[in-house]
Amino acid sequence: MTRSNLIGGEMLNWSDLRPGDARPAAAGPAAGALLAATLTAxxxxxxxxxxxxxxxxxxxxxxxxxxLLVRSAPDAEELAELLDDVKGQVFCGSVDRFAADDKSGVGDGYDVLVALDGLERLVGPDTAGFSWADGLARLTGLLKPGGRLLLGATNAFGFERLVQPDITAALPRDEDWGRDVADRAPAGFKPLVTALRTAGFDNEVAYAVFPSLVQAEVAVTSVEGFAAVVAARAVAARNEGPVLMDPYRVVLDAAAAGLAFELAPAWYFVVGAAAPATLPEGVVPEGEGVLLEEHLLTALRSDDQATLRRTIPSYVAWLGTGGAGSPDNVILDGSAYRLFGDAQELDVVGHLRRFAQRALDSGSRQPWPAAADPHALTARLAAMAGITVPEQEFSPDEVVRPRGSAEQLATVARLADELAHASARAILFEGTVSGIRRSRPYRVGHAVLNPARVIRRRLKRVLRKVRRR
Structure with missing residues (x-):
């Protein structure tokens, strides 16, 4: 029968499984896939x-x-009941109170140590001066020689810092009591690797985790190509409200600059165990090619209308053969197309409209100033494939503002610049026309081309003079 053992430093009125004002426990399909790939019977x-x-x-x-080692007494009791028929025990308390002789039935140590949530939540508020490195040393001392370690760590400067404008997220929560900086994981990927090497580990496999440790949807060993697209989708889905910058584009731009791995929201470190390159398996497509949306956005930003007029008809033709994907989940490989993700039940115009909406959401530069709403841009793209989109009454809801505040400001600046240039051209044109009208050649030409109007005006003058007499 599984028992809950109090070892000291336990939190009696606290739950990490069902927190009131704290982040939840580590979870997600990527975490489950990692455990399934590395644990044995x-x-x-x-x-x-x-x-x-x-x-x-x-x-x-x-x-x-x-x-199990948890700090919450209610969680310990719940997990003890859950594991009633399982060989093992539940220890409740802080890791600094967990001694080697507390464990039973494991001989000289454990085969695997799993801490996918990290080490910060292994101590309570009454534990002071127990650093992250101390916690790692205490746990690794419980491993058998050659044992395996699965460790999670949150990035102190990840994508959340770049895209999340909600200042309330920075307010301290109930679990954020005053703690020494050393009690937290080293800030940054390289310092974490150094800390692991200092602790005696090497040959580790590192995964970038998206969108967080408590919602690990995907973990990849390299954030490049289609893996970057998968990561960008996960980050964008987590940040659906107002943002400083468009999360999807921030991740892809960071990946293009080779910085996405270092800016990942969190990491998994796997030492001494073989694991696949991507977790969960199968989410990143294989093969060559580029996401069709990125191909089209690149053409939009560089005013490459030749590429647009060549690609749009080809894509529409592919849809006509049974293709069922919008540009954001279709891979373009040369002249061939293949689906990336789930099929979408939309007609041709619907797929083009989805791309137009996403292009405007991202604040991407448009080569046509008139295409400022999804309907206008959709109609222009559809016309390249010989498709006429029915006219619709303009609605204010059609106007799309870029998602990110930075993209909105950039769009406002661009539109203000375009308006200033248009106003300058209008003033110049008005002055030119006024000068032409005052010139003698214009008056002579006007008289020659409009004799009836000239005669009528002169007759009116003569008649006015006669009446006055």
């Missing part, structure tokens, strides 16, 4: 820190025995 495992109930259940069903 003969393993003895220590699961340290808050992990979602489904992850705990998956580990318990996969290994020989599993012990």
């Amino acid at each position: 003969d393993d003895t495992v220590l699961l340290a820190g808050p992990h979602a109930v489904e992850l705990v259940s998956a580990v318990a069903a996969q290994v020989a025995s599993v012990d």
Whole structure:
């Protein structure tokens, strides 16, 4: 029977599984895929820190025995009941109180140590001066020689810092009591790797995790190509409200600059275990090519209308043969197209309209000033493939503003510049026309080309003089 053992430093009126004002436990399909890929049926495992109930259940069903180390007393009781038929124990308290002789049934140590939530939530508020490095040393001392480590870490300067404008997110939560900076994970990927090497680990495999440790949708060893698109989608889905910059474009631009891995919201480190390059498996497509949306946006930004007029008809023809994907989930490989993700039940105009909407959302430069709303841009793109989009009454709802504040400001600046140039041209044109009208050649030509009007005006003058007499 599984038991809950109080070891000291436990939090009696607190829950990491169901927090009121704190982040939830580590979870997500990428976390589950990592555990499934690295654990074996003969393993003895220590699961340290808050992990979602489904992850705990998956580990318990996969290994020989599993012990849990959590700081929340209510969580410990709940997990003890969950693991009633599993070989192992639940330890409740802070990691600094967890001694080697507390574990039972694991001989000289555990085969695998799992801490996908990181190390910060392995201590409570009454533990002071216990650094992140101390926590790592304490846990790794519980591993067998040659044991495996699965460790998560949150990035202190990830994409969230670049795209999230909500200042309330920076306010301290209930769990953010005053702690020394050393109690947190080293800031940055390279310092984390250095800390692991200092602790005696090497040959680690690192994953960039998106969009967070508590919502790990995907983890990849390299944020390039289509993996960057998958990561960008995960980050954009997490930031649906007002943002400083468009999350989707920020991730793709960072990937193009080779910075997306270092700016990832979090990382997994796997030491001593073989694991696939992408978690969960199969989310990143294989093969060559480029996302059709990126190809078209590049053409828009550079006013490459030849590419647009060549690609749009080809894409529409592909849709006519049974293709069912919008440009944001279709891969262009030379002149061939293939689906990236789920099929979308839209007609041809619907697919083009989706691209127009996303292009305007991203604040991408448009080569046509008149195409300022989705309908106008859709109609122009459809016309390149010989498709006429029915006219619609203009609605204010049709106007699309870029998602990010930075893109909005850039768009305002661009439109103001275009308006200033247009006003200057209008003033110049008006002055030119006025000068032409005052010139003798214009008056002579006007008299020659409009004799009836000239005679009529002169007759009116003569008649006015006669009446006055």
